[in-house]
Amino acid sequence: MGLVRVSEILKMADKAKTSVIAFNSSDFNMIHSVFTVAEELNKPALVMLDPRHAALWGWGTPEVYAKMCIEEASRVKVPVSFHLDHCSDYDFIMRCLKAGFPSVMYDGSMLSYDDNVRNTRAVARVAHAMGADVEAELGHVGFAATETDQDDLDLYTKVDVAARFCEESLCDSLAIAIGTAHGFYKKTPKLDLERLQAIDAAVETPLVLHGGSGVPDDQLEKAFTMGINKFNVGTEYFYLYYQVVKEYVAAGNEDIFNMQLLVQERLMDYLRKKMQLCTMTVTSPVSLSERPLPALRTGVPQGGVL
Numbered sequence: 001m002g003l004v005r006v007s008e009i010l011k012m013a014d015k016a017k018t019s020v021i022a023f024n025s026s027d028f029n030m031i032h033s034v035f036t037v038a039e040e041l042n043k044p045a046l047v048m049l050d051p052r053h054a055a056l057w058g059w060g061t062p063e064v065y066a067k068m069c070i071e072e073a074s075r076v077k078v079p080v081s082f083h084l085d086h087c088s089d090y091d092f093i094m095r096c097l098k099a100g101f102p103s104v105m106y107d108g109s110m111l112s113y114d115d116n117v118r119n120t121r122a123v124a125r126v127a128h129a130m131g132a133d134v135e136a137e138l139g140h141v142g143f144a145a146t147e148t149d150q151d152d153l154d155l156y157t158k159v160d161v162a163a164r165f166c167e168e169s170l171c172d173s174l175a176i177a178i179g180t181a182h183g184f185y186k187k188t189p190k191l192d193l194e195r196l197q198a199i200d201a202a203v204e205t206p207l208v209l210h211g212g213s214g215v216p217d218d219q220l221e222k223a224f225t226m227g228i229n230k231f232n233v234g235t236e237y238f239y240l241y242y243q244v245v246k247e248y249v250a251a252g253n254e255d256i257f258n259m260q261l262l263v264q265e266r267l268m269d270y271l272r273k274k275m276q277l278c279t280m281t282v283t284s285p286v287s288l289s290e291r292p293l294p295a296l297r298t299g300v301p302q303g304g305v306l
């Protein structure tokens with residue numbers, strides 16, 4: 001009952017002038033914790049598969065991931081969904097769509113404008129025919145380890161190009177570069193909020209902020225009221241998981257069953273705080289699902305070759 005299209009959740013967030021939070025999640029503990037806390041707080045939430053985890057369950061990763069999310073989502077009443085994060089591999093994206101992913105990101109941010117538009121559009125055509133959504137990226141959100149990435153204005157999304165890109169690429173949401181980077185920051189990021197406001201005024205498409213681990217809350221709160229409707233968090237969620245296991249082992253504990261429960265407990269404590277950044281609560285989630293996810297996902301329409 002809880003599974004809805006990502007574009008529907010982003011529309012809700014846009015209306016409420018806030019952002020849904022999307023957590024990179026690679027296993028049951030992480031997915032279960034996100035959906036459980038979303039239900040507890042009466043807020044929407046998303047989980048995302050990072051393609052670097054494509055080998056987790058061998059060849060069947062997209063299928064296993066999708067089944068786990070669909071099953072977990074069916075247990076909650078709030079709108080939740082799942083998404084394939086950063087991917088430039090057309091075949092893998094197609095596999096995820098066929099497996100039932102309601103949303104995928106095609107990342108062409110390192111390509112020329114024309115190639116990025118062409119490839120995003122090819123993915124969007126297939127995804128839309130299957131009832132799924134596509135996130136694109138314009139400008140480039142780099143890596144915090146490469147300090148210059150977060151300050152390089154050349155990599156920032158250009159306002160005048162963004163509107164044209166959204167129209168031409170057919171994307172349903174757009175990741176923009178306004179001063180964040182992936183990974184742990186070496187210095188506190190400073191978001192270019194003026195640029196964000198200008199982009200938001202120029203495009204109808206919901207905007208996405210990547211590189212969310214370690215951005216100060218006051219900057220995030222402003223960004224959410226200025227047009228960011230999806231906010232990605234990966235590094236700090238994964239790091240917390242690692243810390244919990246590390247501390248558990250270091251304390252000499254050997255109960256492997258309790259370890260899993262402790263991981264969930266600590267992840268949920270973190271999520272309860274983090275999800276407060278999303279200021280909306282859901283009053284009637286069922287009405288959002290009136291347009292159900294398309295059931296037919298049996299074939300990929302032809303013509304989507306990059």
Ligand SMILES: [Zn+2]
Pocket residue numbers: 086141182210211232
């Ligand atoms: Zn990202």
